[in-house]
Amino acid sequence: MDSNAQNIEEERVQINAGRDLSCVTRSLIVFVLFSVLLNASGLQRSASLLPFGPRRRICMALTRPVAAASAHLHADRLRLWFERFSASEGQYHD
């Protein structure tokens, strides 16, 4: 076990790849904010497909203002463009 742990530690040092935790956390926060903004319309659509009940109400209440902000900033265009593209190419969407 000790030798295994040592090997893995050596491998980590050898690879020396990657970044520190604070940088990864900041990247993740940026990713989440960007993703939510870029995909707000899709999130709202998914929320609207949930069965009626408190979960749907909460999801709709959370996604509605984000979708509105996304539409206002035209951030939803990228996904809509690709959705239209894939639908016209192969009728992949329902």
Next chain:
Amino acid sequence: MLFPTTVFAVFFLCVFSGSWLLAERKTLWKCYLLICSYVFYGWWDWRFLSLIVLCSLVNHAAAIGLSRVMRTRSRRSILTAAILCNLGVLGFFKYYKFFVLSAYATLHQVGLSCSLPLLDVVLPVGISFFTFQAMSYVIDVYRKDTEPAQSLLEFSTYLAFFPQLVAGPIVRARVLLPQLAGGLDRRHIDAGRASSLILAGLFKKTVVANTLSQCLVDPVFEDPSAFAGPDVLLGVYGYAVQIYCDFSAYSDIAIGVALLLGIRFPANFNAPYFACSFRTFWQRWHISLSTWLRDYLYIPLGGSRGASFRVSRNLMLTFLLGGLWHGAQWRFVAWGALHGFYLLGERMLTRVGVGAPSPRVGGRRPGWVGRGIAWVIVFHLICLSWVFFRAENFADAWLLLGRFGDWKSATLWTIPTVGMLLVGFAAQALDGTRMAPVWNWLNRQSFLLHGGIVAIILTIILGLGPQGVAPFIYFQF
């Protein structure tokens, strides 16, 4: 809880934050990972949590027993009991109905009729994976290849670690336990590789596998009689690409998610359809299962040593059981048998100097024409085996194969469908370390650019994929 869903994204953000906050306190960190893993598993059906807890208790007790007992006979008894326990759980939940129905059919055929108790047993998700992991752990401790886990908590976390819990890769104890025992390194999180793997996995699953499934594979396999030979051929190619994209996507996402938590998993796929021999194919397809079968079944049976008959028997047994591992149906056994025959055939051809000789026997590497011919033959024979794997039953498989005689005009050979098939095939180039320059490039970017690029690519993937989330094919195994 499926990987490409909002629920999993929220769950993972909670796990990520908690895991790194508790990283300095090793026991609390392992406790947290274990609870999160149980929540992940219990999300599907909380009742089966007791099964994984029981499995952890039994195997940990067996490993502790093996490390304390010195007498060979007692050690062998402990090992046998632990293996029987694991196989018993797997046999009851996965194969009970199959064996009862097969026994009933056999008795009926020889003119005997009896009523056998038939229970409607629900198959717990991931049972094949965590029982195999548990067995490999106990066998490794018995062989003294690995030390037993320091505590039940550590072993339970190893067995239930959520990224690989329901569909692999089957991670060996000697890979994961030292990482759990050693704690996390905050300085080198390979976020570039993790995000590339997750994006590649999402692309393969959401865009390629789901699209091929909806537009090509499902229609062809559900009603083969409605399609002519060329369309059926395209459907079979489609399934070969779909199952690769589906399963390797799960492995990629699992490896990426674990990397973000500071844990390294071994690769599970390495461009399998680029292989020019069956031997190479099995070194590249579902690597964690093929190496498991090699180390714990094929080699203990005798491996490649001994008379030709014994080697053939070992190979066939390994592949028949490997097929049965995938599912409790004869079509999976047939799939395994086909691969066993392929490998036997390849062995024989290699001996008489035909095909790609093994470097171990000092053979010369064939030229590109030879490799091209070998690739075409190997790929098509693998596609033939997928027909039995995917068809609902043998009758459907034969019906589908019979359609190759009807060579009328094709309707499914459209540019988007063939294009998607080729994209899925080319996605194998993302396997292994071929994307290492991209990982390193991402690691060098600022956090703003890294997060932004990943978000944009994710949006494109979600925009290109069909609506809805289809479960991963290997969830059923």
